[in-house]
């Protein structure tokens with residue numbers, strides 16, 4: 001059992017005070033192992049998912065170093081650079097670091113795409129201690145000479161495998177190439193595909209490697225069910241489930257932006273307030289939806305997988321998979337949005353017959369069969385069977401009373417004609 005305290009790990013007093021205010025009583029396993037290594041100045045590879053406490057694992061030692069060594073940043077420069085794949089995750093990291101570092105008085109900036117650059121350029125004018133950025137916009141502002149990277153002493157790349165999935169890994173490598181050599185580097189990734197291994201070799205030499213327990217463990221506290229239902233009846237079922245007040249704070253996952261919009265609009269028509277977040281929404285719209293969801297004003301958030309990265313909201317009671325993800329790992333990520341910080345949660349997955357192969361992949365990964373839950377959607381709410389689910393014509397089913405043997409089609413037998 002983990003009985004270490006934050007004091008014993010050697011963090012400075014202003015950080016310990018902030019942690020006490022946040023009611024963090026015990027470091028998580030990744031924090032127990034990463035903090036001493038990072039305080040000692042070692043580079044780090046962390047194989048860990050969100051939900052393990054990895055932000056504080058790199059954030060606390062980083063804040064400790066920056067707080068102890070108060071060299072002012074150069075104009076347009078940053079002393080520490082944190083790269084994140086999505087805008088939501090970048091904002092989330094910045095908020096966490098501001099919380100943990102609230103007694104240190106450090107300067108922060110966030111650089112991300114999808115919003116006007118003027119405020120970001122202004123924020124960088126006098127330089128900052130901590131810069132959290134998504135790779136594309138950062139490179140853009142560097143090439144416009146609004147940001148310089150030659151003063152970066154600390155580099156953190158978060159969710160490197162997601163960077164790869166989203167096509168950012170080349171941008172990340174270009175950024176790494178622009179940084180000074182004698183820096184302190186950390187890389188976090190849930191999985192280690194080849195491109196991430198390559199990036200790691202670009203970034204660091206000898207390093208500490210910490211791997212925390214696989215995500216399937218976090219799934220153990222979540223009450224998981226699957227409901228078999230045709231795609232065309234999913235919206236009615238969702239509305240029906242959401243009429244139950246016990247579903248207090250709910251994230252509904254879809255595979256595409258398009259379906260996220262449709263689901264949210266449809267809920268609106270059924271009188272259930274919701275908002276959708278996905279990559280086509282402006283940063284401000286996404287942020288507004290998230291704030292509403294966090295504050296409790298918005299009960300239902302509809303999200304795609306990528307937009308949901310970095311959504312770290314306490315008290316999510318239910319995750320509903322409106323569509324199953326095609327990557328089983330995403331299922332674990334999704335359901336991990338509930339049951340955070342030791343609470344319980346419920347995950348309900350809608351499965352159309354065409355999604356059964358996805359379901360099997362998920363069940364293999366989580367090493368269990370998801371219990372099937374019957375839905376109690378009233379028959380009048382079910383769309384009548386049409387199209388692909390129409391009962392087959394008995395004349396075409398062998399063994400049925402009216403079965404008719406198909407007529408043989410005449411086909412030339414090979415070779416006969418030539419003979």
Ligand code: AMP
Nearest residue numbers: 024026027028050051052053054055056
């Ligand atoms: P992360 O893996 O960094 O996304 O963190 C997951 C969640 O755990 C966040 O809500 C953190 O605020 C919370 N958290 C991180 N470390 C601790 C800790 N030692 N004690 C309690 N909560 C924590």
